[in-house]
Amino acid sequence: METTAFETGMQVYDPVARKVGEYRGQAGPYVMxxxxxxxxxxxxxxxxxxxxxxxxxxxxxxRAANRRTGQEDPAGPPIPSPGCExxxxxxxxxxxxxxxxxxxxxxxxxxxxxxxxxxxxPATRTRRVFRYVPYSIVQDPAAMPEYEARCVSGDEKDCGAxxxxxxxxxxxxxxxxxxxxxxxxxxYRRTFGDYAVLEPQEEVPGFR
Numbered sequence: 660m661e662t663t664a665f666e667t668g669m670q671v672y673d674p675v676a677r678k679v680g681e682y683r684g685q686a687g688p689y690v691m692x693x694x695x696x697x698x699x700x701x702x703x704x705x706x707x708x709x710x711x712x713x714x715x716x717x718x719x720x721x722r723a724a725n726r727r728t729g730q731e732d733p734a735g736p737p738i739p740s741p742g743c744e745x746x747x748x749x750x751x752x753x754x755x756x757x758x759x760x761x762x763x764x765x766x767x768x769x770x771x772x773x774x775x776x777x778x779x780x781p782a783t784r785t786r787r788v789f790r791y792v793p794y795s796i797v798q799d800p801a802a803m804p805e806y807e808a809r810c811v812s813g814d815e816k817d818c819g820a821x822x823x824x825x826x827x828x829x830x831x832x833x834x835x836x837x838x839x840x841x842x843x844x845x846x847y848r849r850t851f852g853d854y855a856v857l858e859p860q861e862e863v864p865g866f867r
Contacts, residue, residue: 665710670695670719672711673703675819677809679711679719696723721767724774737772740780746772762802762854799854806831806851812844820844 665671665682672679673692680692680701689702695716711719736753739746749772756764798804803826810818820842822834835847 665690665708670711670716671708672715673701673708675704675707675817676701677821679715682708694723695719717771718767721770724770736769737776739772740776743780745775745779749775760801762799794857794859796855796857799856802854804851804853806849808835808847808849810838810842810844810846811848812842812846818842818844 667682667684669682670679671682671692676692679695680703681695683691683693683700685691685705686702688705690705690708691700692703692708693700739750749768753765753768753772756762756768805824805826806828807824808822808831810820812818820838822831822838825831831849839845
């Protein structure tokens, strides 16, 4: 079967894994992809893999940056540098995300602002020293949890059908029932994601 040729290092989208990866080469009937930013490679169906869109590449880069930098700065969201068009554009994107209550896009915009300021405005990135304060980790009430299921039934290869992301687990369960009725598939991989915030167990001046 003829497949589309990708250059090594090109970012492509795997609809089965539902994520972007860097093309590493061919391995038998599969192509090998590596997570953006590094990690364990995985096999993908070359007939289903396609070049990643610009938006998909940006989001994958932001997630990789989040993994490297860890949690958000407890001092609050980054402030755009005065007179910088790039900062203003990213801040506008963040405001739009806040208006539609998209917490993930807000986080993405904050990470992009920080990365831009570190490269273009290093003087604006002041160093802060924090004393130790005990924190409690709680679910962020401003962001809705996400539920998803993927069918992993199959003798030689997983079915790969997915429910898509939903905020109500009953919608995912209903999709599983319908899919099982149609295909007789019975095994699924379920995932759950949410956002967590750290709350100090004692009052900290300037903490938001």
